[in-house]
Amino acid sequence: xxxxxxxxxxxxxxxxxxxxxxxxxxxxxxxxxxxxxxxxxxxxxxxxxxxxxxxxxxxxxxxxxxxxxxxxxxxxxxxxxxxxxxxxxxxxxxxxxxxxxxxxxxxxxxxxxxxxxxxxxxxxxxxxxxxxxxxxxxxxxxxxxxxxxxxxxxxxxxxxxxxxxxxxxxxxxxxxxxxxxxxxxxxxxxxxxxxxxxxxxxxxxxxxxxxxxxxxxxxxxxxxxxxxxxxxxxxxxxxxxxxxxxxxxxxxxxxxxxxxxxxxxxxxxxxxxxxxxxxxxxxxxxxxxxxxxxxxxxxxxxxxxxxxxxxxxxxxxxxxxxxxxxxxxxxxxxxxxxxxxxxxxxxxxxxxxxxxxx
Amino acid sequence: xxxxxxxxxxxxxxxxxxxxxxxxxxxxxxxxxxxxxxxxxxxxxxxxxxxxxxxxxxxxxxxxxxxxxxxxxxxxxxxxxxxxxxxxxxxxxxxxxxxxxxxxxxxxxxxxxxxxxxxxxxxxxxxxxxxxxxxxxxxxxxxxxxxxxxxxxxxxxxxxxxxxxxxxxxxxxxxxxxxxxxxxxxxxxxxxxxxxxxxxxxxxxxxxxxxxxxxxxxxxxxxxxxxxxxxxxxxxxxxxxxxx
Numbered sequence: 001x002x003x004x005x006x007x008x009x010x011x012x013x014x015x016x017x018x019x020x021x022x023x024x025x026x027x028x029x030x031x032x033x034x035x036x037x038x039x040x041x042x043x044x045x046x047x048x049x050x051x052x053x054x055x056x057x058x059x060x061x062x063x064x065x066x067x068x069x070x071x072x073x074x075x076x077x078x079x080x081x082x083x084x085x086x087x088x089x090x091x092x093x094x095x096x097x098x099x100x101x102x103x104x105x106x107x108x109x110x111x112x113x114x115x116x117x118x119x120x121x122x123x124x125x126x127x128x129x130x131x132x133x134x135x136x137x138x139x140x141x142x143x144x145x146x147x148x149x150x151x152x153x154x155x156x157x158x159x160x161x162x163x164x165x166x167x168x169x170x171x172x173x174x175x176x177x178x179x180x181x182x183x184x185x186x187x188x189x190x191x192x193x194x195x196x197x198x199x200x201x202x203x204x205x206x207x208x209x210x211x212x213x214x215x216x217x218x219x220x221x222x223x224x225x226x227x228x229x230x231x232x233x234x235x236x237x238x239x240x241x242x243x244x245x246x247x248x249x250x251x252x253x254x255x256x257x258x259x260x261x262x263x264x265x266x267x268x269x270x271x272x273x274x275x276x277x278x279x280x281x282x283x284x285x286x287x288x289x290x291x292x293x294x295x296x297x298x299x300x301x302x303x304x305x306x307x308x309x310x311x312x313x314x315x316x317x318x319x320x321x322x323x324x325x326x327x328x329x330x331x332x333x334x335x336x337x338x339x340x341x342x343x344x345x346x347x348x349x350x351x352x353x354x355x356x357x358x
Numbered sequence: 359x360x361x362x363x364x365x366x367x368x369x370x371x372x373x374x375x376x377x378x379x380x381x382x383x384x385x386x387x388x389x390x391x392x393x394x395x396x397x398x399x400x401x402x403x404x405x406x407x408x409x410x411x412x413x414x415x416x417x418x419x420x421x422x423x424x425x426x427x428x429x430x431x432x433x434x435x436x437x438x439x440x441x442x443x444x445x446x447x448x449x450x451x452x453x454x455x456x457x458x459x460x461x462x463x464x465x466x467x468x469x470x471x472x473x474x475x476x477x478x479x480x481x482x483x484x485x486x487x488x489x490x491x492x493x494x495x496x497x498x499x500x501x502x503x504x505x506x507x508x509x510x511x512x513x514x515x516x517x518x519x520x521x522x523x524x525x526x527x528x529x530x531x532x533x534x535x536x537x538x539x540x541x542x543x544x545x546x547x548x549x550x551x552x553x554x555x556x557x558x559x560x561x562x563x564x565x566x567x568x569x570x571x572x573x574x575x576x577x578x579x580x581x582x583x584x585x586x587x588x589x590x591x592x593x594x595x596x597x598x599x600x601x602x
Contacts, residue, residue, distance in 0.1 A: 177416065180440035181370070184459035188372030191379060239371050278418045307418070 010057070013142060014050060021131070022046035040096060048091045053135050056084040066140070081136055085129040092124065163325060170322045173262065174211040175269065179204070182235045189238065200238060203231040211262070218326075219258035222289060222296075226250060229268050229287070236272045244276050244283040254289045257296055257350060260326055264298060266319055267344050270335075271302040274312040275342060279304040284341075291350065298346040306335065306342045319346075361388040362477060365408040367399035367425060368392070368438065369417040373459065377412055377438070380466045387470065396420035400428050408433050410473055415439045423506065426499035430545060431492055432508060434476055436469050449506050492545050500526060502533035512550075515564040515580050517542055519557045527582060552596065554578070555589040568600075 022045035026038045059080045064073050182204050189197040210228045214220055226248070233246055268287075276283025286301040306312060316335065323331040323346075330349040335342060364387045368374045374392055381387050390406050393399035395417060403411065411433045415422040426432055437456035455469045480495035492498070494512035501507075509528050516527040519539045526535050535542065543551070543559055553559050564581045571577040576588040576596060588596050 177441035185372040188376040
């Protein structure tokens, strides 16, 4: 029963509303000495009211659709109101008669009132009409409020879903081109150095596993990501290990901090593929992490300028969008060029508890 | 059979290793040079005039397409790429193949068979000693916006001036070529191509019919339905050439 009521707010409002109106009309009655008359008034409002307006609701539900409201629909509503008023009026009369059959005195009282002064009949009719109009206005008011609320919740849910989808698309992954180039390089390396190519193949497999399994996890530990950064670097420099120097300073206090997976890897991709590898000179890469108050600063600095190609811009944009979705305006990614070095800086807010599922 | 002179342009040494390993199974292909970037490749191709170019698309600095744009004449090209198939798909009209790395042996053999077939078809005529001009079977690379074409000279119907550049008509395509008409004319084989007026050059093999026009001029309809007017001066020469 309770379940039925919570699922159907209409019936709660309907019953309580009419009960209160019934009491109100009955108590406002001046000639209220007669207990039967009070009972009649209350009954005529409460029972007949519920009955006729429930009919009206069924009628409105069947013939009126609020979505395409127009003159025709409004006319149908008014016709409904009018018919309901008439039926209520007649039912009132019948109700009075029924009560009268059971209790003589009321019958007389009511009959006398109605027949003696038609004004009272008119008054009751207008009162009924008035009540029905109020009821209709309330009915649609509440209905719209509930609909609005429902659609607002739907909208919010939808927006969340879209956000999650966007995040899934943007989620860093190992660039497929990198995958295949590495595989091809390893295939070529087998002709020269079998044991080294075996190692490289394992590293590539680890990286692939990381990319595949961390795809639906929102955060990883910084030190975990760093381990894969080394794998990535080894594979990028598969041809000539001495072509670049890499230095890594990871502050102890930051190792256990949680970061979204693949962000640092993407920065390393920018620094290598779109950075040092473009220049035919020995390159340098510095990786640095530091905690300042409640912010984590991750910087990747590489020698030389970065590539002007569109792939680089696409990658940077994807980093920016991911940050925006995850942290709104609280995280930043920037690239600056200073004294022959390109500095990629990522600033993340430190959130002590896990980032909750978006 | 004459060996097929082959050149590899590929930035990664290991990837070149790979291709060389594959080439070992095809003794009819002779590797005459390799380059690790576009500029070296450009020098190499101009100096050695290879029959076949194995070209990596994705290279740091300049990419494979830029190399093709730099070349006046493009050898038969087989692209090698790790992933960016979409780049290959930008080709509208082509006589080329592409291989995905790591390359499958069988797939490589198929591509080489195709190359051999193409070469046999066009290679019967001896290439004239004068290498300054292109021949009927030479192909040029055209890139207009996002689209690319490799066009055989013999397939070109008409070239006309558009501003400082030229528009090349072949089959049902007409992309822009970012070279002036005079620049183009210098390279075209003299025996087939004829400058009909200031604006247009036609391929005489693609004329459908010739009608006399007023003032001693001629009007030509081309195989693709285009009509061109021959200037008075050129009409005399044209009649002479066609021995009217």
